[in-house]
Amino acid sequence: MQKVKTALLSYGMSGKVFHAPFLSFHTGFELVGSWERSQKKIQEEYPDTKSYSSLDSLLEDDIDLVIVNTPVETHFEYAKKALLAGKHIVVEKAFTTTVAEAEELHALAKSKGLKLAVFQNRRWDSDFKTVKAIYSQGILGDLVEAEFHFDRYNPNLSPKQHKESRNPGAGILKDLGPHLIDQALHLFGFPDAVFADIRITRSHSAVDDYIDLLLYYSSFSVRLKASFFVREAIPSYVLHGKKGSFLKSRGDVQEDDLKAGKKPDLIHWGKETPAQEGILHTEKDGAIIHKKVPTLSGNYYDFFEGLHDAIVYDKQVPVTSEDGLKVMQIIEASIQSNQEKRVMFL
Known part of the structure; x- marks a missing residue:
């Protein structure tokens, strides 16, 4: 199975609880690491991962997918940077802070041929x-x-x-x-x-x-x-x-x-x-x-299963940017x- 190299933008509660367990369990993903600003925790539970000191260093690495799981007010900025760096992305809820931001991310992902999913695990x-x-x-x-x-x-x-x-x-x-x-x-x-x-x-x-x-x-x-x-x-x-x-x-x-x-x-x-x-x-x-x-x-595994198939086999992501845009509306x-x-x- 083709592995999707994945990095988190934080390893707080959401990274530790909602993402890392499924990324490490699903054989189609490789959890490469996480951006960690102060506390360095990810390697304690996942010794083979990296702890990145900056967003730029993470985006410069050999990463296929970036999970934008930072505070909502940062979603647009970080998601846009990841897309411009050629990465597929998953953005947690709320997708953005405004409809205009959601529309811009949707258009950018589409223009670059990248997958953009919203993490609506519920x-x-x-x-x-x-x-x-x-x-x-x-x-x-x-x-x-x-x-x-x-x-x-x-x-x-x-x-x-x-x-x-x-x-x-x-x-x-x-x-x-x-x-x-x-x-x-x-x-x-x-x-x-x-x-x-x-x-x-x-x-x-x-x-x-x-x-x-x-x-x-x-x-x-x-x-x-x-x-x-x-x-x-x-x-x-x-x-x-x-x-x-x-x-x-x-x-x-x-x-x-x-x-x-x-x-x-x-x-x-x-x-x-x-x-x-x-x-x-x-x-x-x-x-x-x-x-x-x-x-x-x-089982949140089903979200990651759909995400893997979307990236590897060019299928639709399980929760689309259009879905996220409608929520913002x-x-x-x-x-x-x-x-x-x-x-x-x-």
């Missing part, structure tokens, strides 16, 4: 995969409404300054928002309009930490919510159709397992406990169905909606 969460499967079956009938939540209880400010300081990439809209928006667009397509309520709820917070977005489609609506003040969580996925409903908690175990140092595999990975199974209440052929639905296994429309207190038609 498409491969066990909970969302199960929601997608139920919706795709049509067993709920025509959709009336859906509601997706990414809620937490954490009134404290993050110790990471880039998350809490006023900068173009900070705030929950560009942190958790892209996950919710991408899942909605992936499932339902691009909406006709959006209305948004974006607020600051934590003491001493300088950035938004509460979002309530309402996406309008021709015959249904989708609500996307994220908050740091949800001590007792409700189901994270709620779908109501004209025949029935499906409710599912956010139960994917991958992030916690990766943080605990567990390594991915293709057999036992990403399995939720039965206690997290969703509830299906619907009607089929005149019979009422009310039952728990076994959760599908999640929803984010910008949401900001304007919140400012003007009105529905924004897209």
